């Protein structure tokens with residue numbers, strides 16, 4: 001304890017300066033590195049009205065120690081993506097003790113494994129208790145118990161009422177209470193060693209003084225109300241303490257009289273207790289954003305934000321702060337991505353009357369850590385004393401101590417004038433970021449805005465490509481959007497005569513290839529569309545027939561040994577040449593010719609049968625083929641008739657006609673002629689028979705003519721027919 005108080009005597013600011021300058025500060029034994037796990041807590045110190053004083057202190061709470069103050073430069077905090085990413089989170093800290101158990105010089109600090117960097121939502125019942133404590137050397141009781149109890153009222157302008165309205169009834173302060181006054185064991189100066197508030201001792205002594213009559217277990221937050229000024233500031237944040245058996249990080253504030261005499265201060269400090277940082281203007285000051293109770297609430301007094309009992313009142317927290325506390329439904333937070341144009345209606349963030357958007361985030365170059373917020377502020381509830389009714393824009397950089405800075409383009413240091421208020425007809429332009437926010441109009445309770453995020457309207461799309469093409473060719477076309485910085489991605493929908501549409505997503509230029517099967521004039525249309533509109537381009541192409549259409553002609557029939565001439569003819573006459581003819585035929589070797597529109601080939605077959613002839617005609621574009629078949633027949637070489645040479649009248653005799661060769665093409669027609677008078681016709685294979693009898697004796701002729709489609713042969717046979725002599729029986733045998 002003595003070491004800690006001694007440390008206070010050396011002003012903390014001086015310590016920080018020593019550290020920043022690379023100096024070394026140590027009290028007690030030699031430093032040795034330690035690694036500690038615990039919860040990172042921030043306390044914000046806010047000076048009185050107009051002082052502009054601001055302090056920020058960082059602590060690690062562990063189960064082994066009370067809150068340990070962490071000492072490091074703002075530079076090193078920024079390099080760790082900012083203190084807000086650590087606030088109220090489990091962290092691992094490596095450092096060396098400046099005062100064992102109390103002050104740690106930080107070497108490194110990181111979120112504990114598995115802990116999200118996003119702030120924690122604050123929802124549901126948030127019961128606070130006010131403990132009023134009197135310094136041993138200060139007798140006054142600036143306000144009575146009823147005042148402190150009434151400060152939590154559910155009616156205007158009580159804190160329960162204030163936070164319900166701010167959170168859309170997601171949180172309430174029901175069950176909050178106040179106790180006191182209690183006397184502290186020490187004089188005021190004891191709690192202000194070196195002029196700085198000793199949070200440990202002030203909190204421990206004040207809660208200890210009340211502990212016998214206060215059950216702390218129902219509360220999440222403690223407002224410590226002192227009866228005289230503290231150091232520069234009123235303080236708020238989270239603080240580790242064990243009270244009534246509960247060891248945890250309590251939402252905690254330390255308040256001087258000028259704090260609790262203005263509930264705007266208590267609203268601000270309880271906001272820190274909820275984990276909120278400050279917002280600000282862009283002027284290097286912390287308390288200059290007139291649009292946020294987490295910055296400048298003091299100016300509300302000049303615009304009606306004042307209560308005769310409870311003093312200066314707060315206004316609403318900005319949409320970014322509502323968002324990180326989980327008070328805005330994600331469906332009501334519009335995200336304006338890069339490359340988009342959006343027209344949305346914003347509802348006022350105080351007492352919204354519609355379900356329209358309660359804010360928009362315009363992501364700068366797509367970053368989730370750097371963006372503008374856009375919100376509607378109108379006179380309603382605790383926003384009734386705003387500087388005006390307008391769209392308000394903040395630039396949020398997550399890594400910095402005050403992530404949200406209100407955009408104030410006139411640079412005059414006053415965030416409550418027209419430089420920060422965007423009214424219907426006005427447009428906020430951030431050229432460097434390609435972002436525009438135009439206020440189109442006002443609604444009864446909000447504003448209609450058009451947000452462009454790196455959005456550039458397309459003015460035209462042009463198709464380039466051939467104006468004449470060949471059938472079956474793959475023909476390329478290119479669509480080019482202008483201007484060349486139009487917003488991407490662009491969806492290209494290609495449509496062409498006779499073809500199905502093609503849809504592609506690309507950037508400024510898109511390519512496609514089309515192939516047609518039929519000649520004619522083809523129209524091509526491309527529709528290029530992006531987030532904000534569409535343009536259409538057209539093109540015509542004449543498709544001609546470049547296909548060599550081949551027709552094969554030749555004899556309709558042929559005989560073995562014949563020379564057959566086949567002719568291939570290609571149309572149309574203007575088809576690109578040369579043309580390669582590939583001939584294939586049954587029993588023949590393939591042959592390839594290169595020539596013009598006509599080609600011929602001779603084939604001779606030595607065997608009969610149906611021959612198949614195919615020719616393929618090919619040019620540089622394509623090929624076609626034609627096929628015909630040709631029956632090749634074998635003619636008969638000769639026919640021979642055989643039979644008996646003698647016979648009797650009225651006896652039957654059989655004659656046989658035999659064709660040579662046996663491969664002669666069938667069927668064969670046999671015309672038998674008897675004695676040059678009688679014709680009998682048969683159709684048969686390579687042989688035939690005729691049975692006949694004569695009534696008269698003599699020399700008789702049997703002729704045959706055998707023919708097929710390929711030829712005809714004949715032959716004649718002679719037979720001598722006798723009268724049958726009837727011999728006596730005895731001569732028989």
Ligand SMILES: [Zn+2]
Pocket residue numbers: 044045046268272278294
């Ligand atoms: Zn503050």
